[in-house]
Amino acid sequence: MLNKIVLAMASLRLTSGTLEICAALIMLRLNQIDKALIVNSSLALVGPLILIATTTIGLVGLSDKLSYGKFVWVTIGIVCLMIGILKK
Numbered sequence: 001m002l003n004k005i006v007l008a009m010a011s012l013r014l015t016s017g018t019l020e021i022c023a024a025l026i027m028l029r030l031n032q033i034d035k036a037l038i039v040n041s042s043l044a045l046v047g048p049l050i051l052i053a054t055t056t057i058g059l060v061g062l063s064d065k066l067s068y069g070k071f072v073w074v075t076i077g078i079v080c081l082m083i084g085i086l087k088k
Contacts, residue, residue: 059074
C-alpha cells in the first residue's frame, strides 16, 4: 500500500510535469516567440509553487520524526533554494 504523503507528493510532481508538457505543446502550436515567452513565464510562477507545496507535504509527513534543530536546518535550506530560484 502506498503512503498517502508520498502519493500526494508524486501526484503534485506528475501534475507539474503534465503542465510542462502541455505548455511545450502550446508553444509549438502558437509558433510565435512572444507568445511562447508568455507561456514560459507562466511556468516560472507554477514551478516554485509546486516546489513549496511538495516540500511542505513532505515536511508535514516527517514532522514527528524530525528534531527541532533538523527542522530549522531544512527550513533554512528551503529558504536558500527559494532565494536562488526567485532572485534575478
